[in-house]
Amino acid sequence: MALKFADYKTEVHNDWCPGCGDFGILNAIQMALADLQIPAYKSVIFSGIGCSGKTPHFINTYGIHTLHGRVLPFAQGAKLSNPDLEVIAVGGDGDGLGIGAGHFVSAGRRNVDMAYIVFNNGVYGLTKGQAAPTLKLGMKTKSLSQPNVNDSVNPIALALVSGFTFIARGYSYDVRHLKELIKKSIEHSGLAYLDVLQPCPTYNDINTREWYQGMGNIDEDTHKQKPRIYKLEDTGYDGRVQSEETYSKMVQAIEKSEEWDEKIPIGVFYQNEQIPSYEERIESRIPSYVRNPPARQTIMDHDGVPTGGISKLLESLRIDR
């Protein structure tokens, strides 16, 4: 029986604020899982801490709501122990780019085959609206007493230089487009970063839904309001590395990622399938790794006698030999 969108829903009461961008992301994840027909028991959603961190409780797959900033190492540990699992990590911008930024960079260097979705709302939602690392310098969202004194991090560029091999951005109110990006992130072999522009109507009164959709963005010629968000694919942009053009594709992705305010691109910025995934790198050291990964190994017989022998090792330590 084919799996439906509804199969991925739980009964858990959702306590996000009305109008929160997180709802769109949640729906897009559930739709992507249904589209890909991934059995619920084979997928695990890991999350960090924040409003975004509650996501797994609303999805009917294994759901592991971890610690603030630590979602990536938790998720990588599970994926590496059992590569058969479909692992998706989600979390806030504070979670992934503030407290968890070290893990972000290191995860990129590994390129484990999984997807990481950051709910980018520019604020620390759950702790009442402090500035998140993605909030631009000088912005004063409504719960800040002073304008933001830190410059913002560019997550697309950071993902790129860290080694993520699929980098995209979606918008939480374009659920269909976002769903397609999530599917691509899941299907990509290697670590995918998906940045999702997520309005937080409660605390971010600058990057609102209306703002993204063009409020205050007046076209000089037509004097009409122009949507800020546009799709990379509509402009003929192609972020995929086909052969030897990694460098130029990286430069192009960084250039695009610097666009903001009047023109904000969404879509796939960069994709490189030529970099071996971490699993492939391990397989070159441990040939049986994918066939018989850690979680699937038998470690004892029926009587509990260990089967992982160290006889040869002990033999080399014997002094009477």
Next chain:
Amino acid sequence: MTQSYYADNSLTWVIGGAQGSGVDSAANIFSRACAQAGFNIFGNREYYSNIKGEHSYFTVRVSDEPIHSHVDLIDILVSFDAETVFVHTSEMKEGGAIIYDSDLAETTLREVPTIDEYAVRRISSMLESSGKPLSLRGMLDYAHEKNIKLYGIPYFRLLKQFSEQMGDHTLSKLTRTVNVMALSASMAILNFDKHILSESIRYVFRTKPKIAENNVSAANFVYDHVKLQFSSKDLKRELKYKKPLDSTILVQGNQSSALGKLVAGCRFQTYYPITPASDDSEFLESHQILEQSNGEEGSILVIQTEDEIAAVTMAIGGALTGVRSATATSGPGFSLMVEALGWAGINEVPLVVSLYQRAGPATGLPTRHEQGDLLFAVHAGHGEFPRIVFSSGDIEESFYDTIKVFNFAEKYQMPVIHLLDKAIANSVATCRNFDQHRVKIDRGQIVNKIPPADQRVDGKYLRFKLGGNPISPRAMLGTQNGIFWNTGDEHTEEGHITEDPYNRINMMDKRMRKLDVALAEIPNEDKAIAYGNNEDQEVISVLSWGSTKGSILDALNQLNREGEKMRFIQLRLLHPFPASLLETLIRGSKILVDIEMNYSSQLASLVEQHLKREIDYTVVKYNGRPMSSSEIYNALKLITSGNAPRRQVLEYGT
């Protein structure tokens, strides 16, 4: 009959030198050779937090009888630099021997830059008070007056002759064999079997056959030189070949727990480099492909992470998939792991943390020993959650215990902190060959197959099912019909967030009651072991935990031989605390003595808290150097004499 080497058939041999100059290899060769000649070995390594140049030394105690510790006094000191002689001569036994570089005799104390001011002051006052100049010559005179035999070896001249003999004029390459030359000189004065020496050199350098042969030739060259140079009167000591002990292995303390992990079925380990814990992970990584008795292709995946927070959380992620998962660290790393430990606690995840303690706080004495993390391990984390804290006393125990701690983690579904330390990690000992089948694997309540909810009498699978048994069957990520949630928040039976006050009570009770189950089920010998005098009631009971075990046992042997009535109780399970067993074990003791390698007698405070009985005497040490059996012997002697203060602080060590 040849005069034996030492009265009670045991000797202490020390080699010293600059870090990076081959002190370890020389000591490994010596240990291996003596073990092969039929002796019991106990060795330990002392070194600075430095890569090249600072003074390091390796003590090897050799004996006919089983030994478990080091002693204070040195019989044979092997050196090829001046610092070793300056630093260690004060520890020499009368009648001992020093091997030194005769070209260095005129070196002054001030010319050795690596000896720090404190040591310079101590050494100067020692030499001055005996009217000696502040030079190596002065130190050798001092030694001579103490009836210590001196063996000057002209290493440079020997190297030149050796290089001519080898037809190899790249002297610089051959200078790398000085460590083995020094070692070989000591073997010559001990009349040690030359063939076994060669074999041991080949063993230690087994991955580099050319280097091995160079060293064998250099060793033989020096051996013959010493035999010619010194009169037979000077060479009457002997370490006589007997026969290797049956089924004996020579193991390093940084391998034993790792070997245990392989047998225990640990297939995932994470780590961030830190002394003295990284060796454990590096050993596993270099043996990542396993021999499996069932013909399966086995392997262990070892991941070097970006920090200890990633190490512990990645290990937890692994554990959720059902693999036996561990991380190895030391104090600074464990401090970073604490938040995640609580997450594993509330989510009932089996996780093993091998905590190789070293002297803290902060970076403390990064390469030195301490047992300062007991109370930290017991209390680590905010809020309350169950964990097991278990400690091993020596190399052999740490092998079997490692299999046990994985069983505990899975049976009681909680993190286990396995306390090890620098003294164990950097020691080497002969042990009976490890028995891979002695400890069975017990994975506790796990469910691999779950029927759909409508075919189950109790409906849907609930990861944190409440009921009579606080231990609820555990499904792994990826199990059909087993979907569950985890969260660091308080949760429902399914694992969803809830702040309900009554559920909170039930879930807290469920988790904490697992400790009662663990305490009831864990066998007595894994809780505490009583050694020595068990018949007499009027005894002194010595309480301790961890690596002090060997020194206490050796000291007690001696004391009991001398007619003292002493018993040693080694605590192994430290949390949950085995209070009632301990109560039984100390019954009738007239005096309780607590011995541990920290400032505040942390075990003593646990005992007093749980037993409502005061400890009468404490013996502590916190100078970074492990307790020797001589020190413990003296401390206990003072207690039996009735003249001991309530708290004795041991200070020995260089």
